[in-house]
Amino acid sequence: MPRDTMDTTDQERIGSLTDRRTLLKTAGGVGIVGLAGCVSTTDDDDDDGSGADDGSDDGGSGGDDDQDVYEIGMVDSLTGSLADFGERNQRALELALADINEVGVRGGELDVIVEDSESESQGGVAAAQKLVNQDNVPFLIGAVGSGVSLSIYESVIQGTDVVQLSQNSTGLGLTEFPGLLRMSPSGRTQSVALADIIAEDGYDEVAVTYINDEFGESLFDAFAEAYDGEIVYESSHDGEQASYGSLVSEMNGSGTDAWLCITYQQEFATMVTNMFESGYEPQLYGADSNRGDTVLANTPQGSMDGMKLVEPAAPEGQENYQAFAADFEAEFGESPTAWSAFSYDCAVTAALSIQAADEFTGRALGEVVRDVTRPEGEEVFTYEEAHAILDDGGTADDIDYQGVSGPIDFDENGDPRGSLVVFEVRDHDYEAIEFRES
The missing domain is CATH 3.40.50.2300 (Response regulator)
Structure with missing residues (x-):
């Protein structure tokens, strides 16, 4: 939302958030991992991807309640053909973790260990094996490509208690696997x-x-x-x-x-x-995967003018999305996309599941992950609002988290609700021309 339309509360919130992130950036090598305790991006140089550890059967040990840090995993496209999605996902994740850890999770903080799928199924499986079998994460956000998400589920997650929630996959085949949740609607x-x-x-x-x-x-x-x-x-x-x-x-x-x-x-x-x-x-x-800065930068001027594309729409009239977009623009100098909003909501949904669950295990998280977004509870639009209800003795059934990506409400197949925006390429740029309900 434009700065001249923000109320005082919005301005104070964004100013506080920006000051906090400025502190993180100027704290030398400690950065986000040391101060915010949030994003740990690692490589696989010491991992053969074999999944030799035996931690996957019980969905990750996760540790005791009231611990200092609750670690979950994320497989994202940091490189490869879907890296444009991954870049915005990581930026949204940074914002989500700042909002989450300002409030706290079960007396501690949320830490996300991020691994690169390289936008390929083989890389995604290796990354998920490392997160599940070595890091013992009970909750896995991933992945971007639908084929990558399915490969991870079938090769690593299926048969365990680990919760998998894809941030950006729209392939129709995911609907056939109810244990594989996704934040973005079906294609x-x-x-x-x-x-x-x-x-x-x-x-x-x-x-x-x-x-x-x-x-x-x-x-x-x-x-x-x-x-x-x-x-x-x-x-x-x-x-x-x-x-x-x-x-x-x-x-x-x-x-x-x-x-x-x-x-x-x-x-x-x-x-x-x-x-x-x-x-x-x-x-x-x-479709959605055709649009991005990579396409504009690597095609001749005017070569796509008149093209029409469709992709999931962000709820631009919703106040929590407007606050998220303002934070994103203030921090990164560009507007977010619906895909960024999906990544943000994955992190918040994970944090709410941890707060609502009886214990920090995949089995316990799986019992509440759908409930924290279902319409039976009280509508809440921020992590802070939802946390307050849970911290006051409420259960997962008492909250209905309305994401910055819109109402979520996972159905029996793990699919959310959603709407679409139609873009047209004009003067070698994307312009939204229409919204359609899905």
């Missing part, structure tokens, strides 16, 4: 919206390409089911290719002007460059 809503938008724009034919993984395949299947027109060309593609020249040539040969690309930022930037260099000027459409 089915995006596929249906894209089918509607393409038809509304007057196209009864479309050429489609999709990334060859669970995310791409599931969103394409949902699109094909929802689209009333004819898909005159469809082809999957592998990731991280140096060129997609042959692919875009085939799409151009299909004879239709409407092209839907369901892929990731790095791959899409290459496709757009290939299109531009070949002189092709299709009407482009895309």
Whole structure:
């Protein structure tokens, strides 16, 4: 929200938060880990990814109540094709932990050990094995890519009591695993919206390409089911290719002007460059993973103008989102995205689960993680409000955390509620043009 519209309370809160973070940054090498006790980013140089430790069966020992630090894990895309998401996730995590640890968790602080998936399933599994089997975390936030989240669940989490909550995965396949929770809504809503938008724009034919993984395949299947027109060309593609020249040539040969690309930022930037260099000027459409600074920076000026994309929407009219956005802009000099809000809410949901649970174990956290966001309780919009109820003897059933990403309310499949925003590329930038309920 613009600074000239903030009330005194908002300004004092943001000023206090900024002063606190300035102190952290100027405290030499101690930084966030030493003072805030929050984000511990490690590497795997001493880990073979074998998961040799036996701590996973009981969901992590977690230690006793009223301990100084409660450690959970996070697998994020710090590098690779989804690193734009990871960067904003980490910034949102920093804000969440500052808000959480200002209040406290069961008399202590929340610490998140962050590992890099490298935006790949193999890297994600190795990172999760390290967190679960060596660090014994009972709660794991992760991951960004849907295929990465599913690989982690099937290879590491399934059969244990560890709670997994994905921050950014939208693949439809996650719905089939109720034990795998996610903060971002299913991509089915995006596929249906894209089918509607393409038809509304007057196209009864479309050429489609999709990334060859669970995310791409599931969103394409949902699109094909929802689209009333004819898909005159469809082809999957592998990731991280140096060129997609042959692919875009085939799409151009299909004879239709409407092209839907369901892929990731790095791959899409290459496709757009290939299109531009070949002189092709299709009407482009895309899903959430097509949008990002990486795409703008690595494509020719004007090469995407007119493109339409859909992605989960942030509740911009909600006061707690406005406060979060103001904090984010003050700290990092840019606006957050809905994906940032999902990451923030993952950390807050984890902290509320720890506060509400009988003990710090995966089994106990799993019993309350859904309840702290369900509508049976009193609506609360900040961690501080929810903590006050729990600290006064309330239970998970007594609170309904309304996230900065909007109402969460995990259903029986671990999926949340959500809405969508439609973007159009204008002057080589993204402009929100419409909101749609999912």
